Amino acid sequence: MGIKLFIILTFMSLGLDARPISYSGGSTIMAFSDNIKNSTYYHYSPSYKYSIGVENIKNKYFDESYSYARFTYLINRKNSQNSQRNLYFQSGISSKGLSEYFYGVHGDWETRRLFVGFGLKETEKKIKNYLEQYYQIGIAPYLGDYGDLHTWIMLKSKKNSLENNWTTYPALKFFKGNTLIEVGYHKKINWDVHLMYRF
Amino acid sequence: MKKLLFLSIFTSIIWAENPHEHMHHSHEGHLHEQLVDGKKLEVDPVRFDKFVMGLKNSQIAVVNVQGMVCDFCARGIEKTFKKDKNVKKIDVDLSKGKVLIAYNNNKKIKFDDIKEKILINGQNAIDMTILDL
Numbered sequence: 001m002g003i004k005l006f007i008i009l010t011f012m013s014l015g016l017d018a019r020p021i022s023y024s025g026g027s028t029i030m031a032f033s034d035n036i037k038n039s040t041y042y043h044y045s046p047s048y049k050y051s052i053g054v055e056n057i058k059n060k061y062f063d064e065s066y067s068y069a070r071f072t073y074l075i076n077r078k079n080s081q082n083s084q085r086n087l088y089f090q091s092g093i094s095s096k097g098l099s100e101y102f103y104g105v106h107g108d109w110e111t112r113r114l115f116v117g118f119g120l121k122e123t124e125k126k127i128k129n130y131l132e133q134y135y136q137i138g139i140a141p142y143l144g145d146y147g148d149l150h151t152w153i154m155l156k157s158k159k160n161s162l163e164n165n166w167t168t169y170p171a172l173k174f175f176k177g178n179t180l181i182e183v184g185y186h187k188k189i190n191w192d193v194h195l196m197y198r199f
Numbered sequence: 200m201k202k203l204l205f206l207s208i209f210t211s212i213i214w215a216e217n218p219h220e221h222m223h224h225s226h227e228g229h230l231h232e233q234l235v236d237g238k239k240l241e242v243d244p245v246r247f248d249k250f251v252m253g254l255k256n257s258q259i260a261v262v263n264v265q266g267m268v269c270d271f272c273a274r275g276i277e278k279t280f281k282k283d284k285n286v287k288k289i290d291v292d293l294s295k296g297k298v299l300i301a302y303n304n305n306k307k308i309k310f311d312d313i314k315e316k317i318l319i320n321g322q323n324a325i326d327m328t329i330l331d332l
Contacts, residue, residue, distance in 0.1 A: 023275025023320040048321035079266025079323045081296055110268050112293060146273045146291045175270060198271060 020072040020088055020106070021051040022198055028053075030196045035189040036061050036160055041070070049074045055092065061162055062127055068092030068102070075105070085109040090121070100125050104132075113140050115152060134158035138173065150175040156184055156192075240328060242297055250290045250299050251332060257287060259330045260300040260308050266322040267296055275320035283316075298324075304331070 022028050022045040030041045037060055043053025055068045070092040078085040087107040094100035104121030115138035122131050138154035152173035159166045171184030171192065178199055184192035242261055251259065267273060273291040280289045280300055288301040298317070302308055310327045317324040 021321075022271075023278070026275060026278075048319060074321075077266070077321060079321075081265050082268070084266040084268045084272075084322075112268055143294065146270055146293050150270065177270070178274065198274070 020090065021045050021048060021074055024048055026198060028196060028198045030194070032194055034192050036162070043070065043072070062125070066100070067095040069095075083109060083111045094125075096126075112143050114138070115140075115154070128162070131161040132158070136171075147177065154182070154184070241295060242299070243292060243295060246290070246292060247299065250288065250301070254288065254301055254332055256304045257301045257332045258304055258306070258308065259332065260298075260302065260313060261328045261330060262298040262300065262313055262317070262324050263326045264296055264298055264317055264322050264324050267291070267293060267298075269293075272320065272322055276317060276322065279316050279320060 020043070022043070024045060024047050027042065027044050028051075030043075032039045032041070038058040039055055041053060041055040043051040045051040050071065050073045053070045053072075055070050056065070057068065058065050070090070072091075073089045074086060075089050076085075076087040085108070087105065089103070089105055091103040092101060102121055102123040104119065106117065106119030106121075108115065108117035110116070115136070117134075117136045119134045120131070121133075123129060134156060135158075136154055136156040138152040140150065140152050142151070144150045152175070154171040154173055155168065156171050157166055157168040167186050167188055169184050169186035169189070169192070171182055173180065173182040175181075178197055180194070180196040182192075182194040186192070240261065251257075264276070267276070270293075273293055276298060277289055277291055280286050280298075285302050285306045286300055287303065288299075290299040291297075292299070300313070308327075308329055310324070313327060314324040
């Protein structure tokens with residue numbers, strides 16, 4: 001049972017920043033894995049404006065494990081007939097102490113056909129601070145109806161100041177019902193897999 | 200200056216118009232895309248007919264929603280309305296940005312209630328038309 005849960009959560013990885021707040025009363029479970037870390041994240045949204053949650057991290061770069069108490073706030077949302085634009089603030093305090101934390105912003109704009117997103121996240125650690133940045137664009141090759149399997153072809157570019165170089169790679173996102181899976185690959189970072197389940 | 204005055208009056212007139220529609224329209228078993236008042240309903244007729252199949256003594260609220268761009272948005276709206284015991288059936292049409300909600304005939308449908316339910320999911324309901332079956 002434990003192994004099954006671990007596998008499910010691991011395959012839920014890459015898209016930790018996708019839809020960081022659910023609808024009011026909604027819960028989300030996510031997992032993420034890349035060359036820097038593996039993480040699992042649960043959050044609950046009392047309102048569509050914010051979410052609170054816990055993220056467990058296995059940091060591969062520093063070879064340590066810890067958790068974050070996380071808070072995400074919707075700074076701004078613009079709904080229009082065919083699109084939605086969001087800007088979020090995110091933060092977290094580490095189980096290793098108040099001197100270890102992160103904060104950042106991320107935003108997206110999407111229609112049923114196109115997606116554009118970005119994120120900036122500064123992590124303060126006793127060992128070394130670092131900044132993560134990403135940008136992504138995506139296109140849906142077909143428009144599915146509600147409940148259908150939705151597919152997105154994405155191009156992602158990210159940089160971690162620990163490595164200090166940009167990595168750009170293609171990714172595929174599949175989305176059906178309450179579940180989202182995103183898979184990307186680059187020879188430097190190997191597989192980039194995100195999984196998200198909302199309930 | 201005159202241009203500015205004209206612009207102000209014109210803007211005031213636009214703002215003074217009620218953006219929400221809460222009109223009742225008679226419906227006779229299939230969808231009229233153009234209502235009796237000339238307004239276009241913009242609901243997929245095939246989808247609508249499938250939705251109303253088997254429904255009797257009902258009224259359908261056709262709600263125009265902004266920001267409904269993915270299944271997660273739609274799912275939240277569906278879950279919220281399904282908790283309402285007065286709701287007999289709900290359908291979300293992502294392509295048209297419409298939510299169809301079937302209520303009992305004796306229920307007084309309030310647009311403000313619907314707007315609030317959609318807002319707590321993070322979207323905006325901008326107008327509503329009620330069709331009587």
